Amino acid sequence: MKRITIILSLLLVVQLFAVPLLSAQDADDEENVTSSTSVIELQISSLPEAKLLFNQKFKFPFLAGSGALTKGNNIAITLTGEVTPITLGLIAEVVWTPIAFLQAVIGGRAGTGWKVNLFGGELYGIGFNREDGGGLSEWYGNGFKELQWEAYAGGVFQFDFAAIFPGDWHHVVLRTYHEVGYRGNSAGGPGDSWYFENDDGENMNGFDYYGNFLVGYQMPIFWDTVGILTEMELYLYDTPNREDWGDNLIRWKFALVNHFSIGKKFGIAVLVQFRTVRNYNEANWKELYYQNRTLDTSNKLSFKFYRVAGLFSYKF
DSSP states (O other): OHHHHHHHHHHHHHHHHHHHHHHGGGTTSTTTOSEEEEEEEEEEESSSOEEEEEEEEEEEEOSOOSSTTTTTOEEEEEEEEEEOSSEEEEEEEEEEEEETTEEEEEEEEEEEEOEEEETTEEEESEEEEEEOSSSBEEEEOOGGGOOEEEEEEEEEEEEEGGGTSOSTTOEEEEEEEEEEEEEEETTOOTTOEEEETTOOSOBOSEEEEEEEEEEEEEOSSSEEEEEEEEEEEEEOSOOTTGGGTTTTSOEEEEEEEEEEEETTTEEEEEEEEEEEEEOBSOTTTTTBOGGGOOBOTTSOEEEEEEEEEEEEEEEO
16 A cells, blocks of 8 residues: 555645646637636634645636626646645535536545554544454554545536626625535445544445525625625435434534735635534543444533634645
């Protein structure tokens, strides 16, 4: 499985050095490529997490018409390399815009990781979550010998009220995205639970649903966007007795979103996020293997602060 590490490393290096080179091809391919954009992003948060991303996006005209709803029809292809202190990954995504307010999305992701000890705690980039024989949770894994992968398809509906009431201060925007994907760990089998990017370790190979809703207001000033983002996720695979620990419940996140632009190249996004968490009957539920927990059916969910996250971007 060392080839997984070598392939991911080589592709990430190619992505890194391709950023300035591919940006320069706009002038040469103007007849075929509407735009080519390179972006470096840094994501940090109040949790012990950070991610560096290298994005390369190409946009091609496709079935474009002369009307207001079809003149911008295109296909956009985005390639992304991402690095965190505990993972390394690649993402490829294709977005087709057949009409101004609709988009179709397909994509895939592959990544691997490792375990890190930090300030007396452990961060799991990848690996498996299992019961230790005494009812508690235990990590095990082989690091670079495992590959987390995902394939997904989704759709976007978006609308800007300025299309009806033109004006620089009339941009009230609505956007909703929904996808179904299949996620897996290459070393996992039926019933195996796994971690990725230090999540809760409650994933299994199978289908997953994700959706979000954004209501925002865009302004022609330095502070150019403010909005509210709602996210939801649900495991679509069936696990015996999953209702006992709340595996069948939708996981919700809510965020206040702010975006600031510094010239045409720099951008800063700040999110203050809250989420729902499940309530359990056991006092030591955090130590238990998650399938040994019992949901408090009289008070299933609580609403709690999650994190403050920042995204810094530079466009070439």
